[in-house]
Amino acid sequence: MGICTSKGVIMDFAADYTIKSGKLTFGNPARYRQLDPTRAATSNGAPPLPKLSVADQTASNEQWDAAMHRTVSAFQECKYNFLTVNCHAFVSHFLNELQYGGRKNWNMVHLATMIALTGRFTGVWGFIKTFLPFVAIMVVGLYFGTWIFATAYTGVIAPISLWFFIYTYCISRRAGKKPTKGPA
Structure with missing residues (x-):
């Protein structure tokens, strides 16, 4: 998952201390959601106003890029x-x-839900990249044994999903939602 600057350059948190620019770590996007810079809160924290003038749109783009700089x-x-x-x-931050x-409470679950429900595929190949691995695993699993596969699949997916929700709603909130810094 990545986010673009106001000029359309994609940014991605790729590895320790590394922000990748211009390309995502795991390849080209398969799905996307177009965000509107005018939906950013104003500098005083007030909600944005609809139908901004060209000058206000430029200010929104500058605010967008300033937030990107702080996040990077x-x-x-x-x-x-x-x-x-x-x-x-990275994107939720x-x-x-x-x-x-x-909003000030964006998290990984909100992003996953937003992409799943309102994200658009980049094309036919984006659709295939999204669903082919899941379909292949299901077909192979069901072919070799329904109960064994269902147990193994649940044994892997359930703990990962549980961790995802527990971390997002319990641990990260208690820690103040700040990214963890590494050694100095």
């Missing part, structure tokens, strides 16, 4: 963790910096 600066000091401090945390949509 914060994550360049972080160690990457696949389950906690990752590209999803950015949206919280921006107070996008008047």
Whole structure:
């Protein structure tokens, strides 16, 4: 998961202390959601006004890029963790910096839900990249044994999903939602 600057350059938290620019770590996007810079809260924290003038649109783009700069600066000091401090945390941190949509509580679950429900596929290949692995695993699993497969699949997916929700709603809130810094 990544987020673009106002000029359309994609940014991604790729590894320890590393922000990738211009390309996602795991390849081209398969799904996307177009965000509107005018939905950022104003500098005083008030909700945005609809139908901004050209000057206000430029100010929104500058605010967008300033939030991107703050987020990049914060994550360049972080160690990457696949389950906690990752590209999803990078994007949610950015949206919280921006107070996008008047919200300050963006997290990985909100992002996953937003992409699943309102994301658009980049094309036929994006659709195939999204669903082919799942379909292949299901077909092979059902072919070799329904109960064994269902037990093994649940044994892997359930703990990962449980961790995802527990971390997002319990651990990260208690820690203050700040990215974890690595050693100095």
